[in-house]
Amino acid sequence: MNDRVREILARLLSFDTTSRESNLALIHAIRDYLAEHGVDSELFHNDDGSKANLYATLGPPGGGGVILSGHTDVVPVDGQQWSLPPFALTQRDGRYYGRGSADMKGFLACVLAAVPDFVAQPLRLPLHLAFSYDEEVGCLGVRSLVAHIQASSNKPALCIIGEPTRMQPVFGHKGKLAMRCQVQGHPCHSAYTPQGVNAIAYASKLIGKLQDLGDCLSQHRDSRFDPPYSTLQVGTISGGSALNIVPEHCSFDLEIRHLPDHAPETTIDALRRYAESELLPAMRRIDSACDIRFQPLSRYPGLLTDPQSEFARLLAGWCGSDSFDTVAFGTEGGLFDEAGVATLVCGPGSMDQGHKADEFVEIEQLDRCMAMLASLKGWMAA
Incomplete structure (x- = not known):
């Protein structure tokens, strides 16, 4: 499984998806990867067609289920003193380096690496993938995707935002x-x-x-x-x-x-x-x-989910941690929560490495994320 995560992460890091650039090459690569595993995707483009959100559903049709959500854009490397190539994967000392490795292509790589296992396992609930653009410039891109979900007769029930929290469940942010x-x-x-x-x-x-x-x-x-x-x-x-x-x-x-x-x-x-x-x-x-x-x-908007809810207890079990916290940085989670989808934040890596030169995610963190996804798959199994 580590080899699969590494291969996918290397591919994701190779795309310069700085918010000022188009993310279409990466989105199309993800769409093609999902298609190879029999999963259809729907794209939601911005006004000039240069960027897109991706939404895909695995498992049975209908409402409910869980969204795994993450953004595809990254912050610029301009003016930063990188000692390693920012748009390529470098492995060193138990870490994967590259722009977006922590924030948050590491999570996306784990989700995509888990797709074949979710496809092979009959699911009793749908699993939704929601990958957005322009999060780093004000959570702008995901709004069309959230509007689609809110208006859908098959609205998901739960959402996990995979921002880097060192796999610590987070229930709130400003x-x-x-x-x-x-x-x-x-x-x-x-x-x-x-x-x-x-x-x-x-x-x-x-x-x-x-x-x-x-x-x-x-x-x-x-x-x-x-x-x-x-x-x-x-x-x-x-x-x-x-x-x-x-x-x-x-x-x-x-x-x-x-x-x-x-x-x-x-x-x-x-x-x-x-x-x-x-x-x-x-x-x-x-x-x-x-x-x-x-x-x-x-x-x-801010996010404030009840850490005593059934969803919170489930996520704590999947992560192996019953301690919830808040984070100082913002996420798209408040938008999903406002749309009526109960939302928590949990993902590999740390924001201490995000937005910095020589950004990295620890391989151990990706392993823990894959373990969480395996637990989620077990809970969703038919």
Whole structure:
């Protein structure tokens, strides 16, 4: 079985599926592999046809069953100091190296390696495979696939997201809302600054307000998460053209990593009210064309599944661990859960290696993942 996982992982790593690139070559390779084992696949393309989700079902038709879900895109290697080729498998010291080996082509390789065994075993419930695109840029691609599942009369009941958790079952993570704020001021020569509206200065007032709002968020706590409260930060800012020109434009990007029970829109609404009541009137006394605009960039919901549920107890048994946890990073799990499919997260490798140079997954972790899939197969057997 290890040889099968290694062979498939080497093939998956050879595709550069950085989110800015197409994933079709990899998706078509997976579709062909599944077809070789008698499994049909359905593709859900993006608007320009350059990327696709893949959805396939093994076993009997009908509702219920389990989804094994993972994303096919990876983060860039630009600017990272790799000592090994990123888009090839290198085996060394009990590890497989390559971009996406941990996040999360290692899990995909295990799932695909287990397909022949699932096909050979009569199943009493369907097993669904859901492989997505553009997870790394805001869980964007999977939404068409989730919408299809939600509308289906044969909706699955359970979902395992195979993000790297060192095969530790995970029941929760925070959600994320990313926004861009664009400030339009009024330029003039810096010798006459009172005649202008400094876009950078007003953006700084908004950022200061965000600090206050972030302090408010920290008052609501949930000890199951680390940090145990919703967080807010400004990640990028740009503006101005020359030191002797009052800047006309400034923009900054912010994100809220929020607890599952928090609505981040309340924070954005508070920032809008501050802009409209405190800042814009002063700006427009100089120039009525001044403005502050907010643009959504991406959003995905948090996940909070009952760790005492029957599904959780089953997954714990399949993993050989009865200890559940939360993770700091986001997944597509909240979207499946919102669609009515009970979702947990468990997969090989660690996010400590994800997104870094010389990313790797331990072979022992892949072995444990294959053992989990074998237990799942036994539970689903007719």
